[in-house]
Amino acid sequence: EEGTAKELIKQIKAEKEKLIAEKKIKKQKELPPITDEEKPFDLPQGWEWCRFIDVIEIASNLVMPDEYLESIHLAPDNIEKSTGKLLPCNTVFDDDVKSYNHLFFEGQIVYSKIRPALRKAVIAPFCGLCSADMYPLNVFCNTQYIHKYLLTNTFTGQVLSSDNRVKMPKTNQNELSKVVIPLPPLAEQQRIVDKVDKLMTLCDELEKEVNSAKKYASQLM
16 A cells, blocks of 8 residues: 555654654644745655655754764765765864764764755764754655755755855755655655665766776777
């Protein structure tokens, strides 16, 4: 049974209400219904448009770094732009972190709110501290699907259109909460993830072949 995105949104709402009652997450303020002007494209049957905040919790958790010196420190520079790949990281101590940072947990998405055009977001493979210029995100559906959507031009375009700080653009929780996300049924989310991963692997293999061919061509020259 595939189910629909409408049913999934209902389930997520019920789950969030339970977590609010248990004081595990904060109650969110109601946002207006999504207008046709906000929808970037038409969706397949069974899909729904929802707001960022409907399926993602911005899990701000600022702490002083003193008690986390041995923890891994994650900054925007530790994420490859556009791909969501994690680059080598240091500890909080090695990076000499002095100011408040967010505590994040394994499996959360860490999203860079500073210069969103660079599309820096990663699924954390460990716990640690991340720069205050980033948001740890809890996802209430398929984390990999959401991660892939956060890296798209469509999502980034919406974030940038709501930002008016030209010199050093930085999105805030309020603006991010409003961004609309196309939500497929859960099984379809997994199929999309599998398909994209397959295509990305193919792209990596082609890139290796192209680089190898270039090297061979230069040797011939």
